[in-house]
Amino acid sequence: MMENKKIICWWSGGITSAVACKTALDLFKDKNDVRIVMIDTWNEDDDTYRFFADCEKWYGQEIEMITCIGKDYTSIQDVWLKHKSLNVATGAICSTKLKRRAREIFQEENEYDYQVFGFEFDKKECNRALGLYKNHPKAKGIYPLLMMAYDKDDCLKIIQDDGIEIPRMYRLGFRNNNCFKTGCVQGGIGYWQKMERDFPEKFEAMAEMEHKLTALRGEPVTMLKDQSNEAKKVVEETGVKWKQFIFLKKHPEYPELKCLKDMKPQEVKPLFECNGFCGTNDLNPRVETENEINFDTRDIDEKL
Numbered sequence: 001m002m003e004n005k006k007i008i009c010w011w012s013g014g015i016t017s018a019v020a021c022k023t024a025l026d027l028f029k030d031k032n033d034v035r036i037v038m039i040d041t042w043n044e045d046d047d048t049y050r051f052f053a054d055c056e057k058w059y060g061q062e063i064e065m066i067t068c069i070g071k072d073y074t075s076i077q078d079v080w081l082k083h084k085s086l087n088v089a090t091g092a093i094c095s096t097k098l099k100r101r102a103r104e105i106f107q108e109e110n111e112y113d114y115q116v117f118g119f120e121f122d123k124k125e126c127n128r129a130l131g132l133y134k135n136h137p138k139a140k141g142i143y144p145l146l147m148m149a150y151d152k153d154d155c156l157k158i159i160q161d162d163g164i165e166i167p168r169m170y171r172l173g174f175r176n177n178n179c180f181k182t183g184c185v186q187g188g189i190g191y192w193q194k195m196e197r198d199f200p201e202k203f204e205a206m207a208e209m210e211h212k213l214t215a216l217r218g219e220p221v222t223m224l225k226d227q228s229n230e231a232k233k234v235v236e237e238t239g240v241k242w243k244q245f246i247f248l249k250k251h252p253e254y255p256e257l258k259c260l261k262d263m264k265p266q267e268v269k270p271l272f273e274c275n276g277f278c279g280t281n282d283l284n285p286r287v288e289t290e291n292e293i294n295f296d297t298r299d300i301d302e303k304l
């Protein structure tokens with residue numbers, strides 16, 4: 001039995017992390033110091049803060065909120081514009097600068113023995129836990145959902161059985177609760193097709209952001225890439241990586257590049273939980289969507 005340990009639980013706004021935090025409190029709160037922390041990007045859906053308040057009541061404990069907004073960056077758009085990038089080889093630049101950085105500062109300023117992550121009972125998430133253990137030994141992860149064999153459906157049921165309304169994004173047909181003010185840069189093709197259908201103003205804003213970043217950078221900046229053999233062949237033949245990129249909306253200066261309208265309709269797939277440990281150094285792709293994302297390997301200034 002664990003006693004007198006300092007445990008940090010990361011609450012992301014998703015249903016799996018919410019149940020992981022509740023399970024950790026049930027298992028460890030009596031004899032340990034358990035803190036629950038949310039990293040706020042200031043880009044969350046408004047309903048996330050309703051869910052936040054409901055979870056505080058459910059837990060009988062406050063959720064601490066930390067953020068990097070107001071320090072090096074004024075907004076998530078400021079991150080993308082300063083780095084002229086959306087996704088890079090090590091993950092999403094916004095996740096690195098707003099989530100990972102906030103977590104690192106918190107970890108430097110606070111002692112902890114363990115950290116709780118909401119990886120669900122699923123083969124990919126087990127591999128993700130193994131990747132975290134091998135690549136981030138200092139994380140000292142605990143995985144209550146793996147311990148209890150809870151998958152996403154179990155988490156949904158636990159939350160609903162306890163009378164809590166799930167976050168709006170799930171009710172709208174998304175499979176996550178990531179950054180809904182703008183939409184998540186790691187959403188994948190089906191996700192952005194749904195955004196275009198159901199939330200055209202958010203879609204337009206992100207399409208415009210891709211074009212703006214492309215102008216600033218002088219070459220295409222996109223969130224998505226074409227995984228077809230035909231697109232891969234063009235990259236092999238020309239040696240130009242961006243020939244595989246997909247814009248949300250056609251870019252007049254790059255007519256040869258596909259846009260979302262050129263892609264077959266796809267379903268919205270689950271996204272990984274953006275918890276400040278983003279990185280492609282996991283052992284396997286974390287979710288199917290990851291193959292559709294343009295993890296840009298060109299040099300950018302990550303030092304900012």
Ligand code: SF4
Pocket residue numbers: 041043092094095098099178179183184185186274
């Ligand atoms: S949820 Fe998506 S948009 Fe938000 S910080 Fe993470 S990767 Fe970026």
